[in-house]
Amino acid sequence: MDILKWTATELAAKIKNKEVTVMEAAQAVLDSIEKKERHYNCYITVDNEGIMKRAEDIQRRIDSGELTGRLAGVPVAIKDNMCTQGMLTTCASRMLGNFIPVFSSEAVLNLEKEGALIIGKTNMDEFAMGSTTETSAYGETKNPWDESRVPGGSSGGSAAAVAAQECFFALGSDTGGSIRQPASYCGVVGMKPTYGTVSRYGLIAYGSSLDQIGPISKDVTDCAAILEVLASHDKKDSTSIFRNDTDFTSALIEDVQGMRIGIPKDYLGEGLDAEVKEAVLRAAQVLKEKGAVVEEFDLSLVEYAIPAYYTIAAAEASSNLERFDGIKYGYRTRDYEGLHNMYKKSRSEGFGAEVKRRIMLGSFVLSSGYYDAYYLKALKVKALIKKAFDEAFSRYDLILGPVAPTTAPRLGESLADPIKMYLGDIYTISVNLAGLPAMSVPCGKDSQGLPIGLQLIGNCFQEKKIIQAAYTYEKARGVFGTPTAEKEKV
Amino acid sequence: MAKQYETVIGLEVHVELSTKTKIFCGCSTAFGGAPNTHTCPVCTGMPGSLPVLNKQVLEYAMAVGLATDCAITRYCKFDRKNYFYPDNPQNYQISQLYLPICKNGKVEIETAEGKKTVGIHEIHMEEDAGKLIHDEWEDCSLVDYNRSGVPLIEIVSEPDMRSAEEVIAYLEKLRMILQYLGVSDCKLQEGSMRADVNLSVREAGTEKFGTRTEMKNLNSFRSIKRAIEGERERQIELLEAGREVLQETRRWDDNKEESYAMRSKEDAQDYRYFPDPDLVPIVVSDEWIDEIRSRQPELRSEKMERYKREYDIPDYDIDIITGSKHMADIFEATVAISGQPKKAANWLMVETLRLLKENDMEPEDIRFSPENLAKLIKLTDEKVINSSVAKEVFEVMFDRNINPQVYIEEKGLKTVNDQNALRKTVEEVIEANPRSVEDYLNGKEKAIGFLVGQTMKAMQGKADPGMVNEILKLMLRNK
Numbered sequence: 001m002d003i004l005k006w007t008a009t010e011l012a013a014k015i016k017n018k019e020v021t022v023m024e025a026a027q028a029v030l031d032s033i034e035k036k037e038r039h040y041n042c043y044i045t046v047d048n049e050g051i052m053k054r055a056e057d058i059q060r061r062i063d064s065g066e067l068t069g070r071l072a073g074v075p076v077a078i079k080d081n082m083c084t085q086g087m088l089t090t091c092a093s094r095m096l097g098n099f100i101p102v103f104s105s106e107a108v109l110n111l112e113k114e115g116a117l118i119i120g121k122t123n124m125d126e127f128a129m130g131s132t133t134e135t136s137a138y139g140e141t142k143n144p145w146d147e148s149r150v151p152g153g154s155s156g157g158s159a160a161a162v163a164a165q166e167c168f169f170a171l172g173s174d175t176g177g178s179i180r181q182p183a184s185y186c187g188v189v190g191m192k193p194t195y196g197t198v199s200r201y202g203l204i205a206y207g208s209s210l211d212q213i214g215p216i217s218k219d220v221t222d223c224a225a226i227l228e229v230l231a232s233h234d235k236k237d238s239t240s241i242f243r244n245d246t247d248f249t250s251a252l253i254e255d256v257q258g259m260r261i262g263i264p265k266d267y268l269g270e271g272l273d274a275e276v277k278e279a280v281l282r283a284a285q286v287l288k289e290k291g292a293v294v295e296e297f298d299l300s301l302v303e304y305a306i307p308a309y310y311t312i313a314a315a316e317a318s319s320n321l322e323r324f325d326g327i328k329y330g331y332r333t334r335d336y337e338g339l340h341n342m343y344k345k346s347r348s349e350g351f352g353a354e355v356k357r358r359i360m361l362g363s364f365v366l367s368s369g370y371y372d373a374y375y376l377k378a379l380k381v382k383a384l385i386k387k388a389f390d391e392a393f394s395r396y397d398l399i400l401g402p403v404a405p406t407t408a409p410r411l412g413e414s415l416a417d418p419i420k421m422y423l424g425d426i427y428t429i430s431v432n433l434a435g436l437p438a439m440s441v442p443c444g445k446d447s448q449g450l451p452i453g454l455q456l457i458g459n460c461f462q463e464k465k466i467i468q469a470a471y472t473y474e475k476a477r478g479v480f481g482t483p484t485a486e487k488e489k490v
Numbered sequence: 491m492a493k494q495y496e497t498v499i500g501l502e503v504h505v506e507l508s509t510k511t512k513i514f515c516g517c518s519t520a521f522g523g524a525p526n527t528h529t530c531p532v533c534t535g536m537p538g539s540l541p542v543l544n545k546q547v548l549e550y551a552m553a554v555g556l557a558t559d560c561a562i563t564r565y566c567k568f569d570r571k572n573y574f575y576p577d578n579p580q581n582y583q584i585s586q587l588y589l590p591i592c593k594n595g596k597v598e599i600e601t602a603e604g605k606k607t608v609g610i611h612e613i614h615m616e617e618d619a620g621k622l623i624h625d626e627w628e629d630c631s632l633v634d635y636n637r638s639g640v641p642l643i644e645i646v647s648e649p650d651m652r653s654a655e656e657v658i659a660y661l662e663k664l665r666m667i668l669q670y671l672g673v674s675d676c677k678l679q680e681g682s683m684r685a686d687v688n689l690s691v692r693e694a695g696t697e698k699f700g701t702r703t704e705m706k707n708l709n710s711f712r713s714i715k716r717a718i719e720g721e722r723e724r725q726i727e728l729l730e731a732g733r734e735v736l737q738e739t740r741r742w743d744d745n746k747e748e749s750y751a752m753r754s755k756e757d758a759q760d761y762r763y764f765p766d767p768d769l770v771p772i773v774v775s776d777e778w779i780d781e782i783r784s785r786q787p788e789l790r791s792e793k794m795e796r797y798k799r800e801y802d803i804p805d806y807d808i809d810i811i812t813g814s815k816h817m818a819d820i821f822e823a824t825v826a827i828s829g830q831p832k833k834a835a836n837w838l839m840v841e842t843l844r845l846l847k848e849n850d851m852e853p854e855d856i857r858f859s860p861e862n863l864a865k866l867i868k869l870t871d872e873k874v875i876n877s878s879v880a881k882e883v884f885e886v887m888f889d890r891n892i893n894p895q896v897y898i899e900e901k902g903l904k905t906v907n908d909q910n911a912l913r914k915t916v917e918e919v920i921e922a923n924p925r926s927v928e929d930y931l932n933g934k935e936k937a938i939g940f941l942v943g944q945t946m947k948a949m950q951g952k953a954d955p956g957m958v959n960e961i962l963k964l965m966l967r968n969k
Binding site: 083200322 | 534537540543570572574579580581762764
């Protein structure tokens with residue numbers, strides 16, 4: 001019985017059928033973590049002491065019939081930018097190295113209500129700023145498919161933990177591609193829902209108008225089931241939306257007959273790796289063969305998305321991160337003279353280089369005299385991008401494209417040239433600017449055996465179309481495999 | 491001839507709204523309370539917390555806007571004002587810059603010079619900051635976030651005022667409006683109403699405004715008046731000496747009665763305002779505005795008109811009574827029970843004002859209930875107690891809001907109406923004061939006053955002086 005090979009929904013069903021206990025599942029995960037963490041470093045915190053006790057408690061509540069949820073007893077990893085009451089929450093920053101929240105984020109509470117078992121907190125780029133998980137203050141996470149490569153980011157720890165079978169699923173957050181890109185690099189499924197679908201309460205903000213929590217899972221079925229649990233209308237989050245269409249598992253249907261799918265030509269041009277392009281077009285072909293109507297079109301404005309995104313996200317981040325000042329919680333410098341010196345030293349020592357870069361960029365674009373030229377203009381671009389998508393969705397049910405221009409880069413390659421790293425977000429960030437839902441599904445491997453992700457983008461509130469197409473594709477594609485399975489072959 | 495100068499003044503008035511809960515969380519706004527007990531993750535800026543607007547704050551702001559003839563902004567937003575200071579847990583204040591809730595209003599003021607309109611530039615909503623406590627003994631600073639997130643509105647006037655008198659009249663007018671709307675208690679001393687004064691001077695007859703300064707830390711009408719006079723003089727002196735007025739923020743020192751420069755325009759902070767992405771834009775419909783308008787309570791000017799119509803009391807009394815919403819409320823409730831507007835007004839105008847003055851209290855501090863005042867009026871009317879006993883009882887009522895009926899029973903203060911008992915006392919008084927009796931009988935009418943007084947004294951005040959007078963006259967006639 002290899003528990004770790006099961007998907008989250010399979011495990012939950014077997015727990016319900018008493019084929020396996022929550023404690024056995026928890027132990028399997030702990031053993032896996034014990035074996036693999038020194039290679040991959042997916043986690044910042046593992047709740048070694050508390051997990052078994054909580055597993056027993058959940059088992060008891062399942063046995064008594066109190067917990068009947070579809071994720072009851074399933075071990076889950078949480079990205080370390082979501083507050084977990086009583087459990088260290090660092091945002092992978094020295095700044096919050098000692099921060100233990102007094103409340104849990106709404107998304108975590110929704111999982112706990114369903115009976116999911118929180119294992120620990122996953123590594124990420126510091127404050128979710130980065131595309132490689134290398135900006136973490138707690139060391140980089142390595143890609144389980146190839147330890148010399150990054151897992152992507154910023155939810156790199158979550159994606160790698162799912163790929164390495166160190167958990168059954170994980171939560172990530174996506175501000176400009178931070179769920180989809182690492183999912184793509186790690187050969188797992190990742191989804192960013194429509195803005196407002198999952199409460200942001202308790203998510204430590206990076207770019208508030210763009211941030212959205214979503215699942216990272218082994219397959220599309222799990223993804224739909226998890227999203228169904230995460231989605232809720234939360235009065236504590238003013239941007240949370242009431243939806244009565246969150247029965248996402250009802251879209252697990254193998255049928256794309258007549259579905260109109262558009263591929264932006266702009267997403268297939270210069271900068272896209274040939275092998276990635278080939279894999280993505282092959283996936284499009286599969287959907288076509290299943291009855292979808294697939295065609296290429298001009299989306300336009302794609303080249304403006306990156307500057308607009310980095311302006312808006314940095315502006316919001318510069319303000320969101322002001323609260324980290326060494327006064328109320330978190331890191332405070334040891335020696336200082338007076339208030340301003342304390343602020344300056346605490347923040348200089350507490351934040352890493354990438355975070356500081358974005359705070360400075362954001363402060364600049366909001367400063368008097370530059371606000372109109374940068375920030376306001378970026379908001380206008382954002383509105384135009386939304387319009388371009390509206391236009392596209394008047395003709396297509398879904399937009400299909402790559403997630404990232406390449407497969408996972410080598411460790412140390414990206415941070416040397418931040419502009420190049422930012423450009424790698426080109427296919428994912430427009431989705432955040434327009435508030436759209438999108439999913440990354442594994443669609444092949446390059447010649448070095450590294451996973452390639454297929455991105456499916458839907459109109460606002462059209463997660464079900466994405467799930468249906470992704471599910472159909474996944475069935476046609478067959479088993480994708482895991483790095484563990486690959487290594488066992490050798 | 492020396493140059494004539496005109497003072498140009500605009501005001502920024504911060505008003506603490508009297509909602510039960512804070513602007514972006516459910517914490518209590520109650521004043522006092524042990525430090526950091528009225529707090530939660532939102533108002534202490536914990537990571538991951540998010541603000542949610544208290545609808546009452548918005549409706550109060552709209553009510554003030556409607557009462558000051560403002561246009562209500564139909565699509566309004568909150569902005570973040572970014573600055574680092576420990577009393578501000580997020581290091582940004584949620585305020586409104588680009589789309590404030592109310593714009594372009596006006597109020598009418600009246601001074602000795604006559605009536606005048608003062609324009610309202612805008613009214614916006616924002617959150618208050620916490621309070622820093624500097625512990626010199628321990629050499630450290632502590633912060634109390636109880637006040638953090640208490641709702642404020644800032645009312646920004648046009649530079650329409652020309653003297654301290656106009657400024658005071660404007661502030662009084664605002665205070666009346668806010669108190670009558672019930673949106674704030676407007677106590678300057680407690681900081682629930684704070685005014686910053688923007689002032690410049692220019693040569694009389696010129697169009698162009700002079701360079702202005704902003705004066706902060708003014709916490710009484712008196713200091714506002716002194717600060718305006720002082721700043722006007724300071725600026726004129728500078729100009730007369732051929733020097734320039736610098737655009738700067740100044741702080742008023744109430745003890746020294748002078749101001750000093752806090753920061754100049756050059757070191758003004760860049761607040762990097764931008765729309766708060768955590769709060770959604772507010773869309774205000776016509777229906778909503780109509781609903782707020784229909785709920786507006788009677789404002790002072792309307793109340794004064796109505797008093798003139800309904801009650802036969804002097805204009806002077808109406809002015810004093812309506813000068814405090816609380817006093818007007820007590821007056822109306824007392825009249826409703828007793829049906830005696832004149833007597834109710836008298837108690838407020840004479841005894842109440844006297845006691846307020848003696849105790850250095852504001853009309854807002856009145857504690858006695860209209861029910862008890864109405865009872866006192868009735869007891870006096872029915873001659874259960876005489877007027878001097880009534881005054882005594884009123885003093886106790888003013889102090890402790892006692893029930894006068896119960897009190898006079900307990901203390902045995904009822905007027906003695908037993909003729910025989912009275913007669914006996916009068917006889918004793920006549921016996922004991924032959925000189926006065928003789929004076930009276932010799933035509934000195936006034937001497938009877940002394941005898942009445944002696945009788946009242948002997949009765950410990952519990953007699954009807956009219957009745958005593960009658961009995962005395964009757965008994966002396968028989969002498």
